[in-house]
Structure formats: structure tokens, C-alpha cells
Amino acid sequence: MSKLQLWFMHKFMSKKIIIIYFLLNNLLFSQGYKYPFTDGIPVENFIARREQIENTLSRNSALLLLSSDFYANSGFEVSNNPSPNLYYLTGLPQQRAALLLIPNGFNLGGEIIKEALFLKQQTSDDIIWNGYSMGAKDSEKILKIQKNLNIETLDSILNLVLRDKDTLFLDKLSVTKHFSNNGNHIECDIEIISKLKANHPKLIIKDNIPALTQMRYVKDNDEIRLIQKAVDISIEGHKALIKKAKPGMTEYQLQAEMEYQFMVLGAEKPAYSSIVGTGRNSCFLHYQNNRDSIKDGDMILFDCGAKYHGYCADLTRTIPANGKFSIEQKIIYNIVLEAMDSAFAQCKPGNKFSEIHNKAKEVITEKLLEQSIITNKEDVDNYFPHGTSHFFGLNVHEGHEELLKEGNVLTIEPGIYIPYGSSCDERWWNIGIRIEDNVLITKTGYINLSEKLPRKAEEIEEMMK
Structure with a gap:
């Protein structure tokens, strides 16, 4: 005094x-x-x-x-x-x-x-x-x-x-x-x-x-335990949103459903500003207004994660607002899913981190060419403009090593975004899809920490019934 x-x-x-x-x-x-x-x-x-x-x-x-x-x-x-x-x-x-x-x-x-x-x-x-x-x-x-x-x-x-x-x-x-x-x-x-x-x-x-x-690149057992807890909480938030979503709701109402579950289950807060984008907003990578209404036929992309005891989760799912994928939506969704599986296959010690993105990009390039959405390989960057993976932990985005090691924790998150006015058939317009899981590199391969969150189109539709 x-x-x-x-x-x-x-x-x-x-x-x-x-x-x-x-x-x-x-x-x-x-x-x-x-x-x-x-x-x-x-x-x-x-x-x-x-x-x-x-x-x-x-x-x-x-x-x-x-x-x-x-x-x-x-x-x-x-x-x-x-x-x-x-x-x-x-x-x-x-x-x-x-x-x-x-x-x-x-x-x-x-x-x-x-x-x-x-x-x-x-x-x-x-x-x-x-x-x-x-x-x-x-x-x-x-x-x-x-x-x-x-x-x-x-x-x-x-x-x-x-x-x-x-x-x-x-x-x-x-x-x-x-x-x-x-x-x-x-x-x-x-x-x-x-x-x-x-x-x-x-x-x-x-x-x-x-x-x-x-040191921070390689997580110890206690860090992995806390990250898994953050992921588990995030999964429950995503499930709550998937079950609740329907036309007529707003993006912020779905955000509230998600973040309510985070807090009820013990998270300190969201790990980052939640992204909930419907329709054309699903094509904006870091969209954060979350104010639009959800319309029948929209895709809803939500990129949200919880923070638990300082450690982050980072998950994304994309769902059809009315509970049923259209033909075009399912085609794009399954391309992203195939790219994701290709990226998963690179997740083992000694492999190059850069190959995770390279393999996912190869799949997306090939499939977009098949659908005539692009006419040359260079155009793929117009529809897949970001990397496929990043390390995370105490920060939602951390630096990375080129060679993967046991104990690395990272995302797998390919995506395709076809905004209104794109130079392809308009039936593809306003389809934005990203699927993101969280992965732990082990001695022999990887563990998908978020495997309990459905990602196949049929599983999503079943959950939304």
C-alpha cells in the first residue's frame, strides 16, 4: 500500500x-x-x-x-x-x-x-x-x-x-x-x-x-492425452451440430450448438474462431461472419475445435443442409474423401511432410480433370488453394519438420471450393467441401484421433435422419 x-x-x-x-x-x-x-x-x-x-x-x-x-x-x-x-x-x-x-x-x-x-x-x-x-x-x-x-x-x-x-x-x-x-x-x-x-x-x-x-514438435504421453481429450470434446460438438442442422436455421445457431457442447464437456474455450459457412460461404476458407441463414440445398462447412488445458483440436466436416447430398455434392465430397485417404497413407515416421499434400493434390487434380471442372493441371490451385496438413498442439498452427517422427500431431484436411462464377459448369458452383481429421504419428504409422466422428457421405446422411 x-x-x-x-x-x-x-x-x-x-x-x-x-x-x-x-x-x-x-x-x-x-x-x-x-x-x-x-x-x-x-x-x-x-x-x-x-x-x-x-x-x-x-x-x-x-x-x-x-x-x-x-x-x-x-x-x-x-x-x-x-x-x-x-x-x-x-x-x-x-x-x-x-x-x-x-x-x-x-x-x-x-x-x-x-x-x-x-x-x-x-x-x-x-x-x-x-x-x-x-x-x-x-x-x-x-x-x-x-x-x-x-x-x-x-x-x-x-x-x-x-x-x-x-x-x-x-x-x-x-x-x-x-x-x-x-x-x-x-x-x-x-x-x-x-x-x-x-x-x-x-x-x-x-x-x-x-x-x-x-521439443514441441514431438508430443509426450501427457500432451497426447490432453489433445485426445480436446479432440473427443470437439467430436461431440460436431455430432451435436450435424444432428441439429436443417434449413431455416442460422450459421450462428449451429455455432452455438457446437460451442455449448465444448463448454459443457469441460473445454476452456474454442481453440480458434469457429467457422460455420453455408452455401457460398462454404467456399471461403476462413469465413467467420457466421450470420447467414441456411437454405435447402446448401452445403454447410464447419471448422471448429475445442481447447482443453491449453491444447487444441482442429476438426472440419461438411454436410448437406437438408440431410441428403445432391449428385454434384456427393461427387465432390467423395473426391475430397479419396484425397484424404491418400494423405493418410503418407502418415508414418520417416516420410516427408510435404508428400501428404502432394498425394492429396494428385488425387484432386486427376478427379477434377475427369469431371471437366478444370482443363489443365495448373488450374487445380483455383479450387484447392491451401495445404493439406499442419502440426498443432498448444497452438492450433505450429511449425513442422520435413521428416515425420513418432509423436508428431497433425491435421489431414484436403478441400475443394468452387465459388459462384467459377470457370466451370454452374452446376458445381457454391460447393465448398473440406474434411479434417487429427492424426498422431506412431512407431509404425498413425492413429486417427478423431476416427469416431463420421466422415463418409452415407454416415453423414444416416446421422442427419
């Missing part, structure tokens, strides 16, 4: 009110913080990950991960998504924090510190407005990090640590995101880098951490 606050209380408040204030203040802090992910990743895993990263760093380097803050113009915090890299190494499920790893340690009051977590010290006002967040004592007990410090000491500690370092690995932040180390000033990553360079002109700052990226 500041001297000004104490003076104000002494000057204008009675002793009884002051006593009540302090009692309420103490009561707030006595309730304590409750960690939200009770069936999440064991703390020992996070400790092992930090040790693994520290072993890849040179003795004259340090690593700094920043969890960015998001603020609306009103000053209210509008997002509390944890930073994926920081969460991956600590289990910290909140914003406004920093992790510093120092392989050879630094002396802080006679103690050699190799890892320090910096958190904002929570005030009673913070609790009243936002509820409890993890503090230094909580993180020491729950996350087992060696040293837990106030975020306001970060600048001074950094200057102390970096005096004898030649390299700092800094988690790259988007310039649209902000990180704050006190309650008043918000700095973007460019400002942070500029300040570090000014204070340490010989310091080499690297804005990527290759070892951490490589």
Missing part, C-alpha cells in the same frame, strides 16, 4: 472503517489461489523440459520467455491466454509473467539462481476485479520453480544477469502484443529489444529458440 493511500485513509476514514478494510483485505488474500488444470501435465514434466532446454544453452547465454498482456482501450484486460512457450516450460496458466533461464546461474543474495519466474504481485483490487491469479508463493509451491520474483524486479535482474553473457535467446512476440513489467507502462517487444541492446551493446539477441521448437 502506498504512502498516499495510508495518508488518505488516516485523514478521511474512521478507525472502524480502516479496521474493516484491513480485515476484508486479509480475508481476500487468505482464500488463496487454486490451480485450474487438476488433470493436466505433472509438474515433473515441466521441470524435465526446463532442464533439457538449459542443457542446450551455452554457459555464456540466457533465455527469456515473456508472456504478453492484452488490453482493450478501456484499460480492462480482455484476454488471459497463457504464452504457449512459457506454459510449455512451466505450466503457468496466465499472462503477465516472465521466465529467465541461466545455465551457469547468477548470484542473488548469496544464492545461485539458474531459473527464475517473474510474476505480478497481486493487490486486493486485482482480486476484486479479476479473481485470484498465481503469485510468487503459489508458483514456488505448485510449479516448483527455483526462484519466484516480483515482475517489477525484472529489469534490474536482467541487467545483473546479462553483464557477463554474450547471447540472449528471447521468445519472439508479435509486435501487436504487449508485455508489461509494471502496472503503468506497456512495452512492445521492439522496445524491449532496443532497451536490452542499449544496456548491453555487445549482447547478441536471438529471437528464436530452435531446441524449444524441436
Whole structure:
């Protein structure tokens, strides 16, 4: 509490009110913080990950991960998504924090510190407005990090640590995101880098951490368990939408059916903005208005996934609004399905990631030529303009390795989109179809994590009866 606050209380408040204030203040802090992910990743895993990263760093380097803050113009915090890299190494499920790893340690009051977590010290006002967040004592007990410090000491500690370092690995932040180390000033990553360079002109700052990226490509058993849970929740949401969909409804009503199931089954939130596009909107890859009405004869494409304990699912299905595929719709649907099966066949360790897309594209090219939808191979990009796969985990889109490994988790999602006015027979217009499943690479091949969600045309029609 500041001297000004104490003076104000002494000057204008009675002793009884002051006593009540302090009692309420103490009561707030006595309730304590409750960690939200009770069936999440064991703390020992996070400790092992930090040790693994520290072993890849040179003795004259340090690593700094920043969890960015998001603020609306009103000053209210509008997002509390944890930073994926920081969460991956600590289990910290909140914003406004920093992790510093120092392989050879630094002396802080006679103690050699190799890892320090910096958190904002929570005030009673913070609790009243936002509820409890993890503090230094909580993180020491729950996350087992060696040293837990106030975020306001970060600048001074950094200057102390970096005096004898030649390299700092800094988690790259988007310039649209902000990180704050006190309650008043918000700095973007460019400002942070500029300040570090000014204070340490010989310091080499690297804005990527290759070892951490490589670690996140391969999921351990606990990560796979949480991803499977996110997928299972997403499957139930998709099934609810399929059973509910009919002409006369709106895209946003179907979105509500989907996301209601997500939340009922324990998801924190959707993993990304849900896409529900009907008719011509099914041809827009990342359509998000979700406001149109569903008409008889439309195709409905929905790309939606749940997030569970920080981990994402990413599924897509496309269905006929009236429960029955037209001849043209079924032809395109089965082409996408065949392309999907061709992509699945490439999912095994040692195969090239790029071949997943190449094989799917070969099928779609051949079949669109057969239907005279295209007249030369180069035109396929007009109707299949995106890749067939991407890795995912804590982020819905993550980088990838060229050679697949056991433990990679990725999507298989070919699609064909024929918008109104395309240079083909108009009977194909406004048919947009994407089918997306989630795959785990195993020792000998793959497991389709979302196999319980029907994808054959006949299965879809049966479910919609």
C-alpha cells in the first residue's frame, strides 16, 4: 500500500472503517489461489523440459520467455491466454509473467539462481476485479520453480544477469502484443529489444529458440492425452451440430450448438474462431461472419475445435443442409474423401511432410480433370488453394519438420471450393467441401484421433435422419 493511500485513509476514514478494510483485505488474500488444470501435465514434466532446454544453452547465454498482456482501450484486460512457450516450460496458466533461464546461474543474495519466474504481485483490487491469479508463493509451491520474483524486479535482474553473457535467446512476440513489467507502462517487444541492446551493446539477441521448437514438435504421453481429450470434446460438438442442422436455421445457431457442447464437456474455450459457412460461404476458407441463414440445398462447412488445458483440436466436416447430398455434392465430397485417404497413407515416421499434400493434390487434380471442372493441371490451385496438413498442439498452427517422427500431431484436411462464377459448369458452383481429421504419428504409422466422428457421405446422411 502506498504512502498516499495510508495518508488518505488516516485523514478521511474512521478507525472502524480502516479496521474493516484491513480485515476484508486479509480475508481476500487468505482464500488463496487454486490451480485450474487438476488433470493436466505433472509438474515433473515441466521441470524435465526446463532442464533439457538449459542443457542446450551455452554457459555464456540466457533465455527469456515473456508472456504478453492484452488490453482493450478501456484499460480492462480482455484476454488471459497463457504464452504457449512459457506454459510449455512451466505450466503457468496466465499472462503477465516472465521466465529467465541461466545455465551457469547468477548470484542473488548469496544464492545461485539458474531459473527464475517473474510474476505480478497481486493487490486486493486485482482480486476484486479479476479473481485470484498465481503469485510468487503459489508458483514456488505448485510449479516448483527455483526462484519466484516480483515482475517489477525484472529489469534490474536482467541487467545483473546479462553483464557477463554474450547471447540472449528471447521468445519472439508479435509486435501487436504487449508485455508489461509494471502496472503503468506497456512495452512492445521492439522496445524491449532496443532497451536490452542499449544496456548491453555487445549482447547478441536471438529471437528464436530452435531446441524449444524441436521439443514441441514431438508430443509426450501427457500432451497426447490432453489433445485426445480436446479432440473427443470437439467430436461431440460436431455430432451435436450435424444432428441439429436443417434449413431455416442460422450459421450462428449451429455455432452455438457446437460451442455449448465444448463448454459443457469441460473445454476452456474454442481453440480458434469457429467457422460455420453455408452455401457460398462454404467456399471461403476462413469465413467467420457466421450470420447467414441456411437454405435447402446448401452445403454447410464447419471448422471448429475445442481447447482443453491449453491444447487444441482442429476438426472440419461438411454436410448437406437438408440431410441428403445432391449428385454434384456427393461427387465432390467423395473426391475430397479419396484425397484424404491418400494423405493418410503418407502418415508414418520417416516420410516427408510435404508428400501428404502432394498425394492429396494428385488425387484432386486427376478427379477434377475427369469431371471437366478444370482443363489443365495448373488450374487445380483455383479450387484447392491451401495445404493439406499442419502440426498443432498448444497452438492450433505450429511449425513442422520435413521428416515425420513418432509423436508428431497433425491435421489431414484436403478441400475443394468452387465459388459462384467459377470457370466451370454452374452446376458445381457454391460447393465448398473440406474434411479434417487429427492424426498422431506412431512407431509404425498413425492413429486417427478423431476416427469416431463420421466422415463418409452415407454416415453423414444416416446421422442427419
